[in-house]
Amino acid sequence: MTGTLYGIGVGPGDPELITLKGYRLLQSVPVIAWPAPLEGESMAHRIAAPHLPEGRIEIPIRMPISTDRFPVEGVYDQAAEDLGAHLSAGRDVAVLCEGDPFVYGSFMYLFGRMADRFPIRVVPGISSLTAGAAALGAPLAAQNDVLSVIPAPLPEEELERRLANADAAVIIKVGRHIDKLRRVLDRLGLADTARYIEYATMENQAVLPFAEAAQGKAPYFSLVLVHRRGEAWR
Amino acid sequence: MTGTLYGIGVGPGDPELITLKGYRLLQSVPVIAWPAPLEGESMAHRIAAPHLPEGRIEIPIRMPISTDRFPVEGVYDQAAEDLGAHLSAGRDVAVLCEGDPFVYGSFMYLFGRMADRFPIRVVPGISSLTAGAAALGAPLAAQNDVLSVIPAPLPEEELERRLANADAAVIIKVGRHIDKLRRVLDRLGLADTARYIEYATMENQAVLPFAEAAQGKAPYFSLVLVHRRGEAWR
Numbered sequence: 001m002t003g004t005l006y007g008i009g010v011g012p013g014d015p016e017l018i019t020l021k022g023y024r025l026l027q028s029v030p031v032i033a034w035p036a037p038l039e040g041e042s043m044a045h046r047i048a049a050p051h052l053p054e055g056r057i058e059i060p061i062r063m064p065i066s067t068d069r070f071p072v073e074g075v076y077d078q079a080a081e082d083l084g085a086h087l088s089a090g091r092d093v094a095v096l097c098e099g100d101p102f103v104y105g106s107f108m109y110l111f112g113r114m115a116d117r118f119p120i121r122v123v124p125g126i127s128s129l130t131a132g133a134a135a136l137g138a139p140l141a142a143q144n145d146v147l148s149v150i151p152a153p154l155p156e157e158e159l160e161r162r163l164a165n166a167d168a169a170v171i172i173k174v175g176r177h178i179d180k181l182r183r184v185l186d187r188l189g190l191a192d193t194a195r196y197i198e199y200a201t202m203e204n205q206a207v208l209p210f211a212e213a214a215q216g217k218a219p220y221f222s223l224v225l226v227h228r229r230g231e232a233w234r
Numbered sequence: 235m236t237g238t239l240y241g242i243g244v245g246p247g248d249p250e251l252i253t254l255k256g257y258r259l260l261q262s263v264p265v266i267a268w269p270a271p272l273e274g275e276s277m278a279h280r281i282a283a284p285h286l287p288e289g290r291i292e293i294p295i296r297m298p299i300s301t302d303r304f305p306v307e308g309v310y311d312q313a314a315e316d317l318g319a320h321l322s323a324g325r326d327v328a329v330l331c332e333g334d335p336f337v338y339g340s341f342m343y344l345f346g347r348m349a350d351r352f353p354i355r356v357v358p359g360i361s362s363l364t365a366g367a368a369a370l371g372a373p374l375a376a377q378n379d380v381l382s383v384i385p386a387p388l389p390e391e392e393l394e395r396r397l398a399n400a401d402a403a404v405i406i407k408v409g410r411h412i413d414k415l416r417r418v419l420d421r422l423g424l425a426d427t428a429r430y431i432e433y434a435t436m437e438n439q440a441v442l443p444f445a446e447a448a449q450g451k452a453p454y455f456s457l458v459l460v461h462r463r464g465e466a467w468r
Contacts (some may be wrong), residue, residue, distance in 0.1 A: 009364075011253070012358075014255070015254075016253060016254045016255035016258070017253050017254070017255055017358065018253065018254060019245070019250060019251050019252065019253055019254075019360065020249075020250045020251070020252060020253075020254065020257060021248070021250035021251055023254060024250070100364045100374075101368075101373075102364060102367040102368060102372070102373040102374045103364060103367075103373075103374050103375060103381075104375055104376065104377070104379075105373070108373040108376055111371075111373070115371065120371065121368075122367075122368035122371065123368065124246075124251065124360045124364040124365050124367070124368045125360070125364075126253065126358045126359070126360065127364065130243075130334045130336060130337060130358040130359070130361065131358050133336040133337075133356075133358070134335075134336060134355075134356035134357065134358045137345075137349065137354065137356070138336070139335075139336040139337075139339070139342040139345070140334075140336045140337050141336075141337060141338055141383065142338065142342055143338070143385075144385040144387055144388055145338075145385070146382060146383065146384050146385070146388075146396055147337075147382070147383040148380060148381070148382050148383075149375065149380065149381040149382075149383075150380050151377075151378040151379070151380070153378055154378055154380075162380055165399065
């Protein structure tokens, strides 16, 4: 009997924002893996730590973390092999995923390598998008708004074109792109109403008018909310 | 001391997809309200029912439910008054919200009426968007994709323009707009790769290639996933 690979969304930061289902599975799965930097603490592991029982097989998947880079192929190849060995031996494996595994998550790289060979189940998690809206106290999208989720690493012209067409937008991965984003929001006349949030639901959460956000570099875990059509709920 | 109004995301359908935080609050709040049709069962209440303790003050907010219509002003005015009376008397109130309160949710109408007068906290929930992706077994968005959430009630031309510009898209509120959506997807050459899901995570969940979805009318709780740029994780 092959084991099942679970991609478990552990939520945006507050350990209480994991689902009952994710929590339950973490109590029973014999092997628990998570993405981690080459040195130091894994965000996904830190979020889930209060829920992890002792005595499990633990597999940190270590890789160089850079804000905009895409997967380190060799690392995921090796991880797929390591996790696959447990699955082939009949052991279920849980992979801890910040936010939701399928919303810009690195879990997709394991999924792409393993879905043909093993049963995979994804347990959705609270993404930073909705956690950010909750922290701001502002609906993300209303009625027939088109909601656009726009990664800040896009080229400046594309960022502007995308934002110009959005009813409601969340700009993600702001990080070192904040000055580029500021120029775009200025040109579109949105800089005064945009709202900025970093580390949503974590202890160091900050919520600011965009005009007051840092220059030069923001944390990778930051986002900006824009409502172009005003606020339909008011 | 004024009570706090909690908007609690109860998730997309599976009662286990509520957060630990939402669950905990439901155990302690003395007044619980939820949106409901004029007759019959409330979806939000049905999802949360296994978690609701006995002996609470229960307030169904009944209104005519139509698939595309926006709020019945008088109903929300009255609800804001009713819930406000409990808050003014110092009682916390929880409003059950399908999915996430701030993702196309009706909670925003209470929020808009009450945020100036009472403390409000939103507990994010799993939205049908991520639950749908998990049920399909397909990432919602990857890398620097722009993710567009597009309501199907939009006019046909706008629907087409929005979809033509999307990297990855989720079309929501499909319901009686499915034939219009089919025409648009056909014209864009996306009908063969689009995937359809209804009642994500509920007992009657169905996942189909879009080509096999019903003609004429789909359930309101259905959505369609499109990846225009292929699948970056493969």
